[in-house]
Amino acid sequence: MRRYEVFPNHPVSPLQIAEFDPAPLGNTEVAVAIKAVSLNFRDILVTRNTYFANIVDGLVPCSDGAGEVVAVGKDVKGLAVGDRVATLFFPHWYSGKADARALSDARGAESTGAFTERFITDESGLVKLPDSLSYAEAATLPCAAVTAWNSLFEAGDLKPGQTVLLLGTGGVSIFALQFAKAAGAKVIITSSDDAKLERAKALGADHGINYKTHPEWHEEVLRLTGGAGVDVVLEVGGPGTLERSLMSVGVGGRIAYIGVLTGLAGAANPVMLIPKASSIQGIFVGSRAMFADMLDAIAAHGIKPVIDREFPFEEAPAALKHMENGGHFGKIVIRVGD
Ligand SMILES: NC(=O)c1ccc[n+]([C@@H]2O[C@H](COP(=O)([O-])OP(=O)(O)OC[C@H]3O[C@@H](n4cnc5c(N)ncnc54)[C@H](OP(=O)(O)O)[C@@H]3O)[C@@H](O)[C@H]2O)c1
Structure with a gap:
């Protein structure tokens, strides 16, 4: 399996592809074959280590991913193999006002991000997707849209x-x-x-x-x-x-x-x-409940996320550069696992 890892102090390549073996699945965990991630301005800050959280070498970046569930632990209740899912920016902010726990573990900064061919998380870290959204479209939602x-x-x-x-x-x-x-x-x-x-x-x-x-x-x-x-x-x-x-x-x-x-x-x-x-x-992104309300509105109004451009997995540094240059309109997506 391949994933991206961040090395913020690397003078040439702060973003590097690494091979890895996925860890064994815990009882409440889910394995997702990520199909697409989207970039946020924060991913530029993460690669420079100028984000709010301190970035450790080897962090898997990106909060925003979408893909297919390929395995579930024995105690997983809400998801099954074959489900289409997106990542949550804050895996522990369920609803209501945020508390300190809710705002901990932000994906792709304080905890492992989605820029990986195999994403493993507790089931609370994922939201189920409607069929109307492609993986590329769904990957644009977790940070910017929420x-x-x-x-x-x-x-x-x-x-x-x-x-x-x-x-x-x-x-x-x-x-x-x-x-x-x-x-x-x-x-x-x-x-x-x-x-x-x-x-x-x-x-x-x-x-x-x-x-x-x-x-x-x-x-x-x-x-x-x-x-x-x-x-x-x-x-x-x-x-x-x-x-x-x-x-x-x-x-x-x-x-x-x-x-x-x-x-x-x-x-x-x-x-x-x-x-x-x-x-x-x-404002700090939002909760699972906000994500769910937003998905309802997207379905009700037939809203299609605006994707400026899609890049292949290997071209992540070029995609980040494209974002840095500011020529984009809407979201930038990177395909994973194709
Ligand atoms: N607090 C949170 O929860 C949260 C969540 C998401 C994002 N953010 C932050 O919100 C900001 C936007 O994020 P994003 O992902 O939408 O970024 P983005 O897609 O990279 O937005 C870039 C665009 O911002 C516009 N821009 C740049 N400088 C500007 C200025 N001085 N005045 C007006 N517009 C300007 C430009 O639009 P034009 O090309 O049209 O001029 C540029 O193309 C970033 O700082 C990001 O870190 C925060």
Whole structure:
């Protein structure tokens, strides 16, 4: 069997293919033949060891995988050989609010990830898939899509007719665009690229703002909302964007603070949240229950994950480079085991 392992301090190849023999299956464990993984921006941070968790040499990366169950331990109750499954980002966050246990063991950073031909986990680490999703499509869901779902409908409490602001056209934002439109919300999306804004509009975005040609893009957001600002912001940037998101959010609005595309530091001042009685909340992916609700919505609305490009297993470093270059729209997938 083959898998990828991360060596963050390696000067040339932080991502390496390794041969391995799968461990014997425990009584409550399940073996999955992974068919596809998807990349997240965090996988770049993991290969550089700049992620929140310390990355140990030899870690199997990637939180997001989908595949077929090929063996189950004798006490496994909920899964059987032949089931189609996806990995959970947090194998111990079942439902409700997160506690410290729920947020431990994040796949592909604090625990073994999915970038392997044979993934072995307790059955609690997997979710069953509907037949409507291909393995490549399902592999896009565990991190970016659940994060978008949580930000919009749990933390963001988004209601039909409200307005959402999305930054850029990466994995989280494009899922959020699809979910928000399915829920009857209005979407304003930013991008560095007019062609990407046109693609976002084809997916239903109501307004696009080029943040390169409009560096003060919050002014456009306020203009487009008649000065009122938006109800929900999915803040995936950080320094430079957070300041503008704080100015873009309206009275009673919610900022879901998700990402670090522009860095970890910054000087944003949250004081303007006070007169608007608005709020900001850190988001960390989501629970199994959120994943299940999201799968129901995907099936009900016939939502198809937007895959920018698929790479063969051997070309993972090129796939990571493609993500780093930022030319993608939506998700990047790598096939496994073909
Ligand atoms: N907290 C969590 O649970 C969680 C979960 C998932 C992701 N994240 C974080 O959220 C962020 C986004 O993740 P992702 O997987 O969606 O990343 P991604 O797919 O790599 O998104 C990249 C895109 O972001 C846009 N972007 C880059 N700099 C920008 C800026 N200054 N202003 C606006 N847009 C900008 C660009 O879009 P254009 O090309 O259109 O300009 C770029 O193509 C990352 O920092 C990731 O680590 C956090």
